[in-house]
Amino acid sequence: MLKKSVLIAMLAIAVGGVVYAQRENWQIQRLYSDLASNRQPPTSTEFVIARIQFTSHGPGRGRFGDHRVEGWAHDYPSAEENILQVAREATGINLNKDSYVIVRLDSDELFRYPFALMSEVGEMTLTPKEAVHLREYLNRGGFIIVDDFDGDSLEWFANQMKMVFPDRTFVELTLDHPIFHTLYDIKTLNIEPPYPQRGDPKFYGYLDEHGRVSIILNHNNDIGDFWEWIDEPRYPLPPSTEGLRLGLDYILYSLTH
Numbered sequence: 001m002l003k004k005s006v007l008i009a010m011l012a013i014a015v016g017g018v019v020y021a022q023r024e025n026w027q028i029q030r031l032y033s034d035l036a037s038n039r040q041p042p043t044s045t046e047f048v049i050a051r052i053q054f055t056s057h058g059p060g061r062g063r064f065g066d067h068r069v070e071g072w073a074h075d076y077p078s079a080e081e082n083i084l085q086v087a088r089e090a091t092g093i094n095l096n097k098d099s100y101v102i103v104r105l106d107s108d109e110l111f112r113y114p115f116a117l118m119s120e121v122g123e124m125t126l127t128p129k130e131a132v133h134l135r136e137y138l139n140r141g142g143f144i145i146v147d148d149f150d151g152d153s154l155e156w157f158a159n160q161m162k163m164v165f166p167d168r169t170f171v172e173l174t175l176d177h178p179i180f181h182t183l184y185d186i187k188t189l190n191i192e193p194p195y196p197q198r199g200d201p202k203f204y205g206y207l208d209e210h211g212r213v214s215i216i217l218n219h220n221n222d223i224g225d226f227w228e229w230i231d232e233p234r235y236p237l238p239p240s241t242e243g244l245r246l247g248l249d250y251i252l253y254s255l256t257h
Contacts, residue, residue: 051116143214
């Protein structure tokens with residue numbers, strides 16, 4: 001006969017699986033609904049997160065009907081809604097949890113939003129027009145978080161970025177960089193990822209001509225997953241909290257640099 005503690009653990013796993021499936025299905029429905037309606041953010045807020053939709057060669061993951069979810073949409077929209085809610089409570093920025101939008105990389109609409117998020121760039125295959133738009137976006141002072149990628153995806157993304165700026169590359173960021181101390185003082189960069197990765201977590205910066213970080217790369221990590229599940233006990237609290245603090249530091253850095 002199974003012990004009571006084992007039964008409780010099995011029940012918790014089963015319930016957790018149901019919650020995960022329900023949220024994934026809800027997010028997939030929201031994704032396709034927002035794409036179909038060209039959902040727009042509120043016009044009354046001064047800060048918006050732009051989720052960049054890029055050309056992808058990857059298989060995606062998750063199913064809803066016959067649809068596959070490509071990597072650029074992972075964690076959407078819960079990650080955006082949760083980090084924006086926390087930012088509203090922790091800062092004086094004029095925003096709310098609905099202050100996000102999906103923007104195609106080859107669309108001029110991208111230039112309306114100076115803060116953007118890219119996910120699973122190991123699946124990205126830039127078209128010439130996308131490369132031109134990305135170059136113009138960064139030259140205009142745009143800031144991008146690159147998240148949810150690991151292993152040799154960094155090399156793939158670096159090669160893709162050669163189409164954008166042939167003479168630039170990534171630099172590994174250390175704890176003393178200002179980006180980690182804009183609102184919160186991050187104490188360590190050894191932040192445990194939410195699930196196993198193909199290497200140790202590291203942070204890289206893609207610098208503009210003035211030496212400022214224009215792209216922050218969370219390599220071998222998935223900070224957006226911490227944002228997505230912060231309202232559920234899916235991951236341990238310490239790394240989840242650090243994931244939120246990193247997000248708020250990124251937002252403040254983008255606004256002050």
